[in-house]
Amino acid sequence: MxxxxxxxxxxxxxxxxxxxxFNLKPDNxxxxxxxxxxxxxxxxxxxxxxxxxxxxxxxxxxxxxxxxxxxxxxxxxxxxxxxxxxxxxxxxxxxxxxxxxxxxxxxDHLDAAVEMLPELDEAEASLKKQLSGVKGALVERKRFAIAIHYRNVADTEVDKVREAVEAEKQQHSRLKMLGGKKIYELKPDVKxxxxxxxxxxxxxxxxxxxxxxxxxxxxxxxxxxxxxxxxxxxxxxxxxxxxxxxxxxxxxxxxxxxxxxxxxxxxxxx
Known part of the structure; x- marks a missing residue:
């Protein structure tokens, strides 16, 4: 359980x-x-x-x-x-x-993540194209991740953002999807x-x-x-x-x- x-x-x-x-010690x-x-x-x-x-x-x-x-x-x-x-x-x-x-x-960086940079490049380009018509959607590229912000997206359009990210995840088996505060992310699927x-x-x-x-x-x-x-x-x-x-x-x-x-x-x- x-x-x-x-x-x-x-x-x-x-x-x-x-x-x-809470007491702090100088040697620890x-x-x-x-x-x-x-x-x-x-x-x-x-x-x-x-x-x-x-x-x-x-x-x-x-x-x-x-x-x-x-x-x-x-x-x-x-x-x-x-x-x-x-x-x-x-x-x-x-x-x-x-x-x-x-x-x-x-x-330093994780070598396994470097190997997946081409897939992140492809997913970034695809998401920017798919979400270009969704007002307020922001596709932010980081070196080892893609953040898709929907804080400024109308409630009626949020499902479009989620569906686009989920679809992109399906196209790239070595990436995984995370959620957060008004954000979805794609990053390398490594431990x-x-x-x-x-x-x-x-x-x-x-x-x-x-x-x-x-x-x-x-x-x-x-x-x-x-x-x-x-x-x-x-x-x-x-x-x-x-x-x-x-x-x-x-x-x-x-x-x-x-x-x-x-x-x-x-x-x-x-």
Whole structure:
């Protein structure tokens, strides 16, 4: 029998976690993983308009200077999210972890995903053609994924978007389809996601999630993969009013609460 996971509204407040009982030790600092859209920055109708508030950027700089490993794990293209955050000393896992960079010019990607770039090229061209007549539909190409946004599509036209993406998926057996907040995505159908990227980064950081505090903050369905791999050893924190069931351990109400949580974490650092 599958474990029943609680709705977000029933989860304890992550702010109380820092206020009441969480103590950090100088010799065992936590690792911090952060989603971008919907977690650090508000979701915009036009993805290009999303931006990191200056005060949040300043807090992240101070958290990094305190000695923490900090990684931004996003569905956005790696170069895009790195540009929007603008902090070269952080790690960035883009396209749900297929493409990773870090300080000192570090860069790696999943070879299996590179092999599927031609299929992504074909699917991108086809979807742009199919959806050209759907007002508000946006086909956004990332290096290792295609995001099809329907936030600005009329409700009566959303089924057309979904059907087009599903049909394209059928034409490319090595791609898989994901859903999210007003978005569908096609990406390589390999065993890799945000959760696998988190585990990979923990190995690179040479920390053990069994003994080191690991925080992951995210708001979307793809963040559930990260909550899942932490398996209660780390602390998954879901953001937003979504009432769905989740594998996160704690919740934050909204993006301002995330900003407050980061400030509180900084205050707690030894």
């Amino acid at each position: 599958e474990k029943p996971y609680p709705p977000l509204k029933e989860l304890p407040d992550a702010l109380a976690l820092l206020d009441e009982r 600092l936590p690792v911090l993983f952060l989603d971008f859209d919907g977690t650090l920055a508000p979701i915009e109708n036009d993805p290009e308009k999303a931006s990191l508030p200056a005060e949040v950027k300043d807090t992240l700089v101070k958290i990094k200077q305190a000695g923490l490993h900090v990684a931004v794990v996003s569905g956005r293209d790696r170069a895009d999210v790195a540009r929007k955050v603008g902090l070269p000393d952080l790690y960035y896992a883009g396209s749900h972890g297929f493409d990773i960079s870090g300080p000192g010019g570090f860069h 890799w996601d945000k959760g696998q990227a988190v585990l990979w980064l923990l190995k690179r950081f040479e920390v053990d999630k069994e003994s080191t505090p690991v925080f992951y903050l995210g708001d979307d369905l793809t963040d559930e993969d990260a909550f899942r791999v932490l398996g209660g050893k780390g602390l998954g924190i879901i953001v937003g009013p979504d009432g769905r069931e989740t594998e996160a351990d704690y919740a934050l109400e909204d993006i301002p609460a995330v900003h407050l949580w980061l400030k509180k974490l900084l205050e707690k650092l030894p």
